[in-house]
Amino acid sequence: MSNSLNFNMENGYLEGLVRGFKNSLLNQSDYLNLTECETLSDLVLNIQNTDYGPLHNTEEKLDVESIEKCLRDRIVIEYNYIRENSMEPLSTFLEYMRYEHMIDNVALLMTGLINHRDIKKLMPMCHPLGLFDQLEAIEVASTIEELYNVILIDTPLSNFVAENLTRSAIHNTDVEIQRSFLFKAYMDDFYRFCKKVGGTTAEVMCKLLSFQADRRIIAITVNSLQINMESKLRLKLYPQCGTLCSVTRSALAICTEEDQVHTILNHNMSYANVLSSIERDTDNLITLEDRLLTLEAKMHVDSFLHQFHYGIFYSYLKLKELECRNIVWIAECIAQRQIDKINAYIPIPIH
Amino acid sequence: MSEKNTKNERSAAGELLDSLYLDMFHLIEAHTQCRIDIERTSSDGSILLARTKFQQGGQSLSTAQIPAENSAEFNALCRVKKAADEDISIERHPVDKENGYVEPLYWFSVLPPMSLRSAVDKFKRTIDLIAESANLQRELSRVLDGINRLRQTVALQ
Numbered sequence: 001m002s003n004s005l006n007f008n009m010e011n012g013y014l015e016g017l018v019r020g021f022k023n024s025l026l027n028q029s030d031y032l033n034l035t036e037c038e039t040l041s042d043l044v045l046n047i048q049n050t051d052y053g054p055l056h057n058t059e060e061k062l063d064v065e066s067i068e069k070c071l072r073d074r075i076v077i078e079y080n081y082i083r084e085n086s087m088e089p090l091s092t093f094l095e096y097m098r099y100e101h102m103i104d105n106v107a108l109l110m111t112g113l114i115n116h117r118d119i120k121k122l123m124p125m126c127h128p129l130g131l132f133d134q135l136e137a138i139e140v141a142s143t144i145e146e147l148y149n150v151i152l153i154d155t156p157l158s159n160f161v162a163e164n165l166t167r168s169a170i171h172n173t174d175v176e177i178q179r180s181f182l183f184k185a186y187m188d189d190f191y192r193f194c195k196k197v198g199g200t201t202a203e204v205m206c207k208l209l210s211f212q213a214d215r216r217i218i219a220i221t222v223n224s225l226q227i228n229m230e231s232k233l234r235l236k237l238y239p240q241c242g243t244l245c246s247v248t249r250s251a252l253a254i255c256t257e258e259d260q261v262h263t264i265l266n267h268n269m270s271y272a273n274v275l276s277s278i279e280r281d282t283d284n285l286i287t288l289e290d291r292l293l294t295l296e297a298k299m300h301v302d303s304f305l306h307q308f309h310y311g312i313f314y315s316y317l318k319l320k321e322l323e324c325r326n327i328v329w330i331a332e333c334i335a336q337r338q339i340d341k342i343n344a345y346i347p348i349p350i351h
Numbered sequence: 352m353s354e355k356n357t358k359n360e361r362s363a364a365g366e367l368l369d370s371l372y373l374d375m376f377h378l379i380e381a382h383t384q385c386r387i388d389i390e391r392t393s394s395d396g397s398i399l400l401a402r403t404k405f406q407q408g409g410q411s412l413s414t415a416q417i418p419a420e421n422s423a424e425f426n427a428l429c430r431v432k433k434a435a436d437e438d439i440s441i442e443r444h445p446v447d448k449e450n451g452y453v454e455p456l457y458w459f460s461v462l463p464p465m466s467l468r469s470a471v472d473k474f475k476r477t478i479d480l481i482a483e484s485a486n487l488q489r490e491l492s493r494v495l496d497g498i499n500r501l502r503q504t505v506a507l508q
Contacts, residue, residue: 072409115415
């Protein structure tokens with residue numbers, strides 16, 4: 001009870017705000033209108049009728065990329081408002097939500113530098129939520145080593161960089177693998193932070209982050225089957241904060257075929273249901289990833305059933321990002337004239 | 352006698368012409384079907400790329416991941432092979448990173464999701480179909496040349 005009273009003193013306004021934002025998520029009839037559009041202009045007009053309002057500057061070229069950028073800018077405006085009006089420990093919690101995008105931006109810059117691309121052309125490709133002061137000052141970085149040195153020193157990501165990362169390891173390890181190590185460290189650290197906050201936040205967030213970790217483990221396992229990754233490396237990439245026990249993780253680490261992965265996951269109640277509902281899709285459009293995304297969307301919606309916790313901020317951001325991806329998917333189907341696949345978005349089961 | 356011979360020759364030319372026209376129609380049908388298949392597989396590949404972006408997030412596929420002019424050189428895994436008067440074929444080289452034969456899929460991710468791998472398969476199939484379409488087109492123009500020459504010969508008789 002005291003937790004509830006204290007929560008409202010400092011975070012009540014922001015919780016109310018996020019619950020209001022959540023009510024503006026698109027519902028089924030909005031999606032129905034969007035899927036019936038025949039051109040991108042129609043789509044933008046229909047989006048204008050939702051809480052997004054006027055989305056696109058008519059002077060700019062109308063394509064899927066510009067629509068995606070406009071949607072992303074909306075998320076950033078909402079996030080920045082919440083962040084500017086937050087107090088500790090919520091401020092730190094909100095910063096943790098950005099680290100995922102920071103890691104993605106760093107991976108993008110590293111890949112671009114390996115391909116000798118001009119860093120000034122790479123910066124606009126970065127996700128705005130993942131920008132930080134030191135990243136913008138990286139314009140002078142022209143090699144991976146310089147970029148990594150900047151990140152190792154005095155940036156939010158410095159805590160996630162492996163202590164044993166040597167100069168040769170930077171060059172010899174693939175960017176995706178380095179990104180996976182950063183992401184693993186970030187997830188485990190975020191989990192520890194939420195546990196430290198305690199209360200309903202710990203209860204809700206630990207469940208969400210554990211599911212994310214399990215999803216990551218399954219994705220790494222399935223995606224690395226074709227490249228014959230060493231089981232030791234695979235095990236090292238698995239985040240520690242998942243619900244899968246160490247025996248399951250070790251068994252997944254040594255899998256060589258997808259059927260073996262399915263057999264192991266069938267022993268886990270939560271994932272057995274996901275696997276059993278996969279239809280054989282000849283186009284390979286709906287995959288295991290989509291089933292897990294659907295499950296994740298439901299978990300994020302359910303987090304709003306609890307009160308006085310920080311999980312709703314995290315869940316709102318994730319649901320909003322999923323909504324953006326849905327709209328971008330619909331836009332892609334319209335742009336590519338593949339209307340028969342337009343309904344393959346992931347519906348958000350809003351209560 | 353010579354009139355009978357001429358009549359026989361014209362009859363034989365007519366039959367040959369009929370056969371050539373039939374070949375022409377079969378080739379047109381096959382070529383059109385090939386073009387439709389090219390359109391279908393390349394659009395399937397494109398939508399699978401969009402699906403990868405949907406599942407993994409917007410930055411999972413970007414132009415930053417594609418090698419630029421200043422990047423390290425690499426060899427093509429797939430080459431067009433054509434000998435004189437023979438059909439075009441596609442020669443595929445196995446992946447050999449040390450000798451510069453890199454898998455383009457790994458530019459985007461060392462842990463590629465299923466949708467990205469499916470897109471790669473679609474685009475590889477598109478390349479085979481393009482070679483097939485080129486061969487059909489060559490065959491078609493050869494048959495059309497044959498028809499024109501035969502019609503000129505018949506007209507001169």
